[in-house]
Amino acid sequence: MEDWMSCEEDYxxxxxxxxxxxxxxxxxxxxxxxxGPSSKVITKESLLAAQKEDLRRVMEVLSLQEHHAxxxxxxxxxxxxxxxxxxxxxxxxxxxxEAGVTVGENKDSDMPGSSSTVLCNIxxxxxPGNEVTSMDCGHCFCNNCWTEHFIVKINEGQSKRIxxxxxxxxAICDETVIRNLVSxxxxxxxxxxxxFLLESYIEDNKMVKWCPSVPHCGNAIRVEDDEFxxxxxxxxxxxxxxxLSEAHSPCSCLMWELWTKKCRDESETVNWITVNTKPCPxxxxxxxxxxxxxxxxxxxxxxxxxxxxxATGRDHTWSSIAGHSCGRYKEDREKKAERAKRDLYxxxxxxxxxxxxxxxxxxxxxxxxxxxxxxxxLEARDSRLRDFSWVTNGLYRLFRSRRALSFSYPFAxxxxxxxxxxxxxxxxxxEIKQHLFExxxxxxxxxxxxxxxxxxxxxxxxxxxKIMDIRMLVINISVITDTLCKKMYECIENDLLGPLQFSxxxxxxxxSKGIEKAVELAIGRSSKTNVNQHPESDSQTNGGNTESDQPxxxxxxxxxxxxxxxxxxxxxxxxxxxxxxxxAEAIDRN
Amino acid sequence: xxxxxxxxxxxxxxxxxxxxSGIRVAxxxxxxxxxxxxxxxxxxxxxxxGTFNIDITLPDGYPFEPPKMRFAxxxxxxxxxxxxxxxxxxxxxxxxSPALTIKTALLSLQALLSAxxxxxxxxxxxxxxxxxxxxTFISTARYWTEAFAKATGVEEKxxxxxxxxxxxxxxxxxxxxxxxxxxxxxEKLCSA
Numbered sequence: 001m002e003d004w005m006s007c008e009e010d011y012x013x014x015x016x017x018x019x020x021x022x023x024x025x026x027x028x029x030x031x032x033x034x035x036g037p038s039s040k041v042i043t044k045e046s047l048l049a050a051q052k053e054d055l056r057r058v059m060e061v062l063s064l065q066e067h068h069a070x071x072x073x074x075x076x077x078x079x080x081x082x083x084x085x086x087x088x089x090x091x092x093x094x095x096x097x098e099a100g101v102t103v104g105e106n107k108d109s110d111m112p113g114s115s116s117t118v119l120c121n122i123x124x125x126x127x128p129g130n131e132v133t134s135m136d137c138g139h140c141f142c143n144n145c146w147t148e149h150f151i152v153k154i155n156e157g158q159s160k161r162i163x164x165x166x167x168x169x170x171a172i173c174d175e176t177v178i179r180n181l182v183s184x185x186x187x188x189x190x191x192x193x194x195x196f197l198l199e200s201y202i203e204d205n206k207m208v209k210w211c212p213s214v215p216h217c218g219n220a221i222r223v224e225d226d227e228f229x230x231x232x233x234x235x236x237x238x239x240x241x242x243x244l245s246e247a248h249s250p251c252s253c254l255m256w257e258l259w260t261k262k263c264r265d266e267s268e269t270v271n272w273i274t275v276n277t278k279p280c281p282x283x284x285x286x287x288x289x290x291x292x293x294x295x296x297x298x299x300x301x302x303x304x305x306x307x308x309x310x311a312t313g314r315d316h317t318w319s320s321i322a323g324h325s326c327g328r329y330k331e332d333r334e335k336k337a338e339r340a341k342r343d344l345y346x347x348x349x350x351x352x353x354x355x356x357x358x359x360x361x362x363x364x365x366x367x368x369x370x371x372x373x374x375x376x377x378l379e380a381r382d383s384r385l386r387d388f389s390w391v392t393n394g395l396y397r398l399f400r401s402r403r404a405l406s407f408s409y410p411f412a413x414x415x416x417x418x419x420x421x422x423x424x425x426x427x428x429x430x431e432i433k434q435h436l437f438e439x440x441x442x443x444x445x446x447x448x449x450x451x452x453x454x455x456x457x458x459x460x461x462x463x464x465x466k467i468m469d470i471r472m473l474v475i476n477i478s479v480i481t482d483t484l485c486k487k488m489y490e491c492i493e494n495d496l497l498g499p500l501q502f503s504x505x506x507x508x509x510x511x512s513k514g515i516e517k518a519v520e521l522a523i524g525r526s527s528k529t530n531v532n533q534h535p536e537s538d539s540q541t542n543g544g545n546t547e548s549d550q551p552x553x554x555x556x557x558x559x560x561x562x563x564x565x566x567x568x569x570x571x572x573x574x575x576x577x578x579x580x581x582x583x584a585e586a587i588d589r590n
Numbered sequence: 591x592x593x594x595x596x597x598x599x600x601x602x603x604x605x606x607x608x609x610x611s612g613i614r615v616a617x618x619x620x621x622x623x624x625x626x627x628x629x630x631x632x633x634x635x636x637x638x639x640g641t642f643n644i645d646i647t648l649p650d651g652y653p654f655e656p657p658k659m660r661f662a663x664x665x666x667x668x669x670x671x672x673x674x675x676x677x678x679x680x681x682x683x684x685x686x687s688p689a690l691t692i693k694t695a696l697l698s699l700q701a702l703l704s705a706x707x708x709x710x711x712x713x714x715x716x717x718x719x720x721x722x723x724x725x726t727f728i729s730t731a732r733y734w735t736e737a738f739a740k741a742t743g744v745e746e747k748x749x750x751x752x753x754x755x756x757x758x759x760x761x762x763x764x765x766x767x768x769x770x771x772x773x774x775x776x777e778k779l780c781s782a
Contacts, residue, residue, distance in 0.1 A: 152654040167687040
């Protein structure tokens with residue numbers, strides 16, 4: 001990613017001396033993922049800050065103490081908006097009651113004077129006032145019993161919701177009291193308790209998840225508004241936020257799960273064996289019939305009848321085996337074999353194409369290397385051409401569209417197969433939709449291959465004129481490919497997954513600029529702050545800087561950068577009007 | 591460790607008003623870890639007249655962890671296993687509070703006997719019967735109470751069967767084998 005960015009910057013500066021007027025310089029920065037990413041990396045260090053941010057919001061609105069705010073947020077799964085919505089809908093009292101928050105004045109009234117002794121109802125002993133503790137709910141027990149209770153609950157894994165000891169009291173105990181009492185007897189357990197509270201922000205929060213890296217990088221990712229998205233952690237792992245497996249859009253998470261399982265199981269190999277071979281009745285090895293009559297001879301020497309699989313003698317004619325007869329027709333078996341065969345071929349069709357594209361984009365690093373070489377070769381030449389961003393841009397466009405293309409095959413396998421949507425469409429509907437989709441897919445495929453072909457050409461050895469031609473082609477096809485990717489996603493979202501009646505399949509939206517890199521959460525700043533307000537932060541290199549160079553771009557970038565899941569259909573794409581070197585979304589707007 | 595002082599106090603407290611509550615708790619052996627609780631079947635229910643024994647084991651964390659309880663007397667009830675006597679009651683699980691005692695838990699069991707909760711069953715067969723055929727449920731529950739929860743029952747059954755002309759040894763062993771069911775015992779005796 002960095003390489004590309006640096007090239008992009010080169011491009012910006014060199015572009016103004018560009019010999020021809022093809023580029024539209026102003027819009028060129030749209031290529032880059034400069035929009036403030038909506039996902040954030042939360043590290044061990046910033047976890048506390050992230051939590052405090054939400055706590056502060058709730059504390060401010062409801063004028064609460066921190067431990068009450070935490071109890072509230074743990075109960076409502078760190079959804080501040082939800083807390084506020086319930087506050088408006090049901091009122092303060094109910095909001096608190098449901099979460100077990102007691103903000104009461106009874107604490108003082110019930111507080112025993114230090115002179116008198118108090119009977120602890122748990123151990124049934126008398127204690128002086130300084131050895132007992134009252135919770136916010138007013139229930140008062142001796143410190144020993146409280147401590148014992150807390151220890152049992154922490155060990156049970158209940159740290160986040162330790163209730164008062166009184167029967168039918170639903171109040172959650174004050175975390176400070178818990179911490180103080182427990183640390184006196186078990187300092188390590190108190191630490192564990194604190195960690196549980198801290199990590200609740202990740203564990204009990206649907207917008208925050210641990211990065212699934214192995215070995216674990218220690219980071220968590222927070223997304224802002226849509227959990228169906230793909231992100232890149234600062235450890236550089238890219239993954240699907242919803243299911244935590246590798247990025248797989250436009251496959252839905254369920255499809256992807258089924259697909260990986262299917263590929264892993266090798267169930268199809270087994271299938272092939274059942275369809276195409278029969279076990280030898282003697283040595284039980286699978287035997288494939290490669291021609292000839294129905295008397296098959298196994299490598300072990302045993303002869304058997306191919307029709308029924310039974311052992312026979314070797315005496316036979318073309319049409320019958322001596323002393324053997326099994327002519328009865330078994331329709332069932334034949335049908336079954338046929339179906340298995342069909343399913344297998346279908347799977348192989350999709351799998352082969354999926355595999356081919358996956359393998360291609362796995363070559364990413366190698367191709368990037370060659371491209372870098374070519375560029376440096378070209379740069380070494382004394383030429384008018386000094387801007388080679390079109391090469392890197394084209395390369396990244398290639399990777400991205402190949403990715404989408406490759407995952408579109410398992411998608412199609414399930415979309416038009418019997419496994420998931422058998423009852424969703426009639427056979428005719430399915431056929432129409434399949435044609436529609438395949439048409440899009442094939443257009444994309446053709447252009448991806450074209451792009452690949454031009455990028456792999458040894459253009460660094462060409463003369464200038466020819467390089468210019470290739471440059472035009474690459475730029476052009478890049479734009480078309482991007483548009484086609486987008487159209488394929490639109491087809492998937494609006495025409496295929498959208499109308500489903502019985503099941504919901506959400507996919508991560510198409511990211512023209514590739515999978516979004518989550519930025520590290522800036523400690524002490526509001527999560528909603530736009531990135532470019534603090535461009536000094538190192539981790540946000542891609543972000544603000546370029547944007548501030550191009551202030552005019554910032555206003556429109558948001559709508560196009562992150563298309564919503566159910567994007568509105570856009571008008572026809574004026575392919576004839578394409579501005580060269582412009583990303584597709586820039587053209588959409590024109 | 592179990593807070594034995596508290597257990598001791600609980601036992602004293604509980605046995606003070608046995609006459610009123612009918613609920614008894616006694617150590618099973620020498621230790622205070624294993625106890626036997628006794629509750630009378632609530633009036634106006636099929637369990638009326640029966641006396642039900644409950645096996646109680648106190649976990650290490652008692653009273654901060656709930657006591658383990660199990661019906662030692664066979665009982666026909668949707669929330670109690672007819673096989674093992676295991677009990678499905680929230681206060682013996684996550685709703686336990688250290689402020690509760692063995693006695694209050696036993697009182698809750700008594701309450702459970704009079705108010706079954708078939709939607710949250712321990713014994714699916716019994717629960718189905720309770721929902722679909724109340725009458726059969728009541729008569730089965732009453733029959734089980736009669737057969738298993740009446741201390742005097744056994745001797746009377748032995749006496750009746752001997753009067754029918756069966757030898758006492760055989761009557762006793764067969765009665766025990768069928769779990770105290772007089773009719774089953776009679777059947778076996780006849781076919782023996």
